[in-house]
Amino acid sequence: HILVTLGATVASLSGLYLCLEANLPADISRLGAAVVSGLGFLGAGTIIVTKNYTVKGLTTAAGLWTSGIIGLAVGAGFYEGAVIAALLVLLAETTLGGIVNKIKRDPEFRIEVRYEEKTALDNVLRCCKDLRLSITNLHVVSAADNGKPCYRAYVSLRPRTKLNHEVLFKEIDKTDGILGYAEVDMEDER
Structure with missing residues (x-):
């Protein structure tokens, strides 16, 4: 300057x-x-x-x-x-x-969710809303898991309150139809 x-x-x-x-x-x-x-x-x-x-x-x-x-x-x-x-x-x-x-609130983060049926993703999104997470972006792509058709959803989330990510992951564990999930880097473009 x-x-x-x-x-x-x-x-x-x-x-x-x-x-x-x-x-x-x-x-x-x-x-x-x-x-x-x-x-x-x-x-x-x-x-x-x-x-x-x-x-x-x-x-x-x-x-x-x-x-x-x-x-x-x-x-x-x-x-x-x-x-x-x-x-x-x-x-x-x-x-x-x-x-x-x-x-500023907690920083935005992104999760990748693999699932077979749309209802599984709907349940995860409902869980996010129940935990007061704002869904800022959602991107779904078709994939295959061991030859079976499935989907990958990349969900960007912004907490409206303090939240330990493990709380969300425990709720996802309880959701039927989820093949897997992970927190991914916000910079990743897949």
């Missing part, structure tokens, strides 16, 4: 220099506008979408963009605004992350 701020400051000061010191006819806002669009490009490069279609890097992109704008303010001589903005960014970056982590 420091390099972005420094670069934006130099760009802003360069515009002022061209106008005031070199007596060249220049629009000092043009360099600032170029910095802003460059920051958008730089910020977009920090944003990624994972295999689970979750977006990562938005805070980094916003921080880079904001630090560039702070640099423009410093270069333009608007020191008070730059200091206040920098303090607000520091406050937001240091405190809001902790608040969000306290609010």
Whole structure:
């Protein structure tokens, strides 16, 4: 972030220099506008979408963009605004992350369930709802188990309350028609 701020400051000061010191006819806002669009490009490069279609890097992109704008303010001589903005960014970056982590529930997890009949999966899904697990994604594929037709369901779950996964697995053990189950990595695409 420091390099972005420094670069934006130099760009802003360069515009002022061209106008005031070199007596060249220049629009000092043009360099600032170029910095802003460059920051958008730089910020977009920090944003990624994972295999689970979750977006990562938005805070980094916003921080880079904001630090560039702070640099423009410093270069333009608007020191008070730059200091206040920098303090607000520091406050937001240091405190809001902790608040969000306290609010977040247990992380989402995924199970793979192998079964022969649809009623077995229905019973597992009912069990998940009874345990206050939100079903965020369900993907079913046909498979074969020892030559017999069967199905694999990949169920993504988000606990609404604290839950030991073993409680869910004990309930699945009691369900008729289940050939097997396992917790699988959220990044796995099968």
